[in-house]
Amino acid sequence: MMRLKHKFLNLSLKNKLIIAFSCLNIVPLFTIAGVLSWLYLESNRNMILDVVVENNNQIVKNIDTSLNPLLRLSMSPVQNRDIFRIMGKDYDESAYPLLEREQDFDKVNGLIRNNMHLYTDLIDSVIVYQSKNGIIIGRSNIEYMDHRYFEREFRDEPFVRQILDKQGLYVPIGIHPEKLMSYDHAPVVSIGRAIMDPYTKESLGLIMLNISVEKLKTLWSDIHFTENTRFYLIDEQHNIIYSQHPEEIGQAADSAIGEDFASVIGEGRTTGEHQDMYFVSSISDVSNWRAITIIPKTEMFSYIYLTLKITTISLIVLLALSILIAIFIATSITRPLAVLERKMKLVSQGNLDVSMDIRYGEAGKISKTVDHMLRDIRGLIRRIYEEEKEKRHLEMLALQSQIKPHFIYNTLNVIKWMAKLQGASGIEEALSSFSSVIKFTVKTESDYVTIQEEAEFIRSYTDILSLRYLNKFDVSFDIDPQVREFYTLKFLLQPLVENAVFHGFDGIDYKGKLTISIAREANYVIMIVADNGKGVRDDEREQFESRAEADKINPIGMKNIRKRLELNYGQDYGLTIASREPCGTVATIKIPVLTSIPNESAGERYETDHRR
Known part of the structure; x- marks a missing residue:
């Protein structure tokens, strides 16, 4: 045994699949052939009866299986909070009873349409009845309802009384005409349940799910074991739910089947022999309905020989087909896997x-x-x-924009002190501002500075520009103290200030005003550079954003700023410019809140402090 096991384990996947498929087909086929032969030789009569019993049992199982979801659906008015609230509502106490009833009617119909009819095709119609107001608050057929029947007869129907008496237990209702929502009173069977308040045990109403006989018939195949085999489905009141003869539907079973019917309605499942007939009866555990098959004795054995012949031929054909299919399936599975394995080896080698x-x-x-x-x-x-x-x-580019030689900074300091000693205060202030700009420019420890440092650099830079343009413009700063210690990339504001002064204030006949605002909004820092200059026409915008003057301290254009923001912070942040001639220009930069200098390793995005 162990040797066979090792041999099987060492086989290829293809051979294993072929053996497995073949065994799974050959073993059942030979088993069926042997069992059928033994049944034919030993118990032909029992074989047919067993098949009939199994068919009856399967029909009952199909009915039970199909009714079980309906039992769960019948709990919807209790389980759905909105519908349960509607069931206990008294519309007489409402300010607008008709409007509220219409809204609740639409809501319940939505439940019926979306949660019930879409859940199963077996349901023919649904009725939800509310006891407190004595009204129908939901029905599947909104086009027709027999109001006269509802007002005079519906509440006195035996099945309605039976449902209410069960106090929340499901009630299978046998064959009866659907008079409420059917023009022609079509025969239906139903599942009903009283809707109870779980706290007060008060009956709030009921729900009925109706199943037409035609839809119920789809739960089984109408098998004729012999030419004159008859099949009946009998309800709990011994009335015929289904018959091959439509005129018998709704009649009492004993009138259609005869006096022998009383002998086949015992408890559970029974098989009986009466005069010239075999009776097979199966009872439903859910609905207490019965499936009854009646076979004439004279016709019972005529199919034995035909069945055996067809079975033998079918077994041979199926055996051959199963082996061919096993080979085909095994090959279709293993061949692509072999190709996939070969390709993945190439990937693992770096290709x-x-x-x-x-x-x-x-x-x-x-x-x-x-x-x-x-x-x-x-x-x-x-x-x-x-x-x-x-x-x-x-x-x-950013590094190239810095004036690196430190001796320039030192020389400017010497000139500044000489100007101070000689009393040239204007020259001293200009040199002080220019020294601050040079000092900020040559700072190379990091691409990041605090917003306070960036603001001081811009203040010194605008002082120089103001001297250069003879106080042609005023500068105001509005910086939220909360953001001063946050970090930002260097040189984000300087190109915007340059463009505002060099372009916005160029050629204007009034004094320019430049406003620099920095504040926090949620998890972002918003920097705004606004001027009252001449603005930009739409056809000049592209040239304006890529503009770089030869005499600028930092020639990084606004396209460069946008790219730096995208690479360092991601696409959620960036620069926007709003400008219209002659209303001035507003440039807005959006960056994340950074409470410390982020890791500047390649390809790594910066995380914001969302907890501040």
């Missing part, structure tokens, strides 16, 4: 340009997923490379 060419089956889905993954990996590698390359280029 990311491998293309998976499997397009069908589960292996095809895996192949498409791997193709997509490899494509994303290749794209990610290219994107990281390009981003790092561009970021380094922008950093180089």
Whole structure:
């Protein structure tokens, strides 16, 4: 035994599948053939009866299986909070009873339409009745209702009384005419349940789910074991729910079947022999309905020989087909897996340009997923490379914009002290501002500074510009003290101030006003540079944003600013410019709240402090 086990385990997947499929087909087929032969030789009569019993049992199981969801659906008015509230509502106490009834009617009908009719096709119609107001608050057929029947007869119907008497237990209702919502009083069977208040035990109303006989028939196949085999479905009141003869539906069973009916209605499932007939009866555990099959004795054995002949031929054909199908399925499974394994070996060796060419089956889905993954990996590698390359280029531009020689800064300090000693205060202030700009520019410890430092740099820078343009403009700062210690990239505001002064105030005949505002909004820091200059026409906007004057301290254009913001903070942050001639220009920068200098490793985005 162990040797056979080892041999089987060492077989290829293809051979294992062929053996497994063959065994799963050959064993059942030979078993069925042997059992049928033994039944034919030993108990032909019992075989047919067993088949009939099984068919009856299956019909009953189908009925029970189909009714069980309806039992759960009948609990919807209790389980649904809105519908349960409607069931206990007294519309006489409402300010607008008709409007409220209409709204509640639509709400309950929505439950019936969406939660019941879409849940199962077996339901023909649904009625939800509210006791407190004596009204129908929901029904599936909104186009027709027999109001006269409802007002005079409905509440006195035996099945309505039976449902209410059960106090919340489900009630299967046998064959009866649907008079409330049917023009022709079509015969139906129903599942009903009283809706009870679980706290007060008060009856709030009831729900009825009706099933037409035609829909109920779809739960089984109308099998004729012999030419004159008869099948009946009998309700709990011994009335016929279904018969092959439509005129018998609704009649008492003993009038259609005869006096022998009384002998086959015992408890549980029974098989009986009466005169020239075999009776097979099966009872439903859910509804207490009975499935009864009646077979004439004279016709019972005529099918035995035909069945055996057809079975033998079918077994041979199925056996041959099963072996062919086993080979085909095994091959179709193992071949794509072998190809996939070979391709994945190439990927593991570092070849990311491998293309998976499997397009069908589960292996095809895996192949498409791997193709997509490899494509994303290749794209990610290219994107990281390009981003790092561009970021380094922008950093180089930023570094090139700095005036690095420290002796310039030292020389300016000497000249400043000479001007102070000689009493030239204007020259001293100009040199002091210019020294501050140079000192900020040559600072290379990090690309990040505090907003306080950036603001002081801009203040010194605008002082120099004001001297250069002979006080042609005024500058005002509005900086929220809360943001002064937050960090930002260097040189974000300077290009905006440059463009405001050089472009916005160029050629104006009034005194310019430049406003710099910095404040926190939620988890963002908003920087605004606004001027009252001449603004920008739409056809000048592209030139304006890429403009770089030769005499600027920092020639980084606004496109460069946008790219730095995107690379360092992501696409959720950036620069926006609103300008209209002659109303001035407003430039807005949106950055995250940074309470410390972030990690500046390649490709890494900065995290904001969301807890502040």
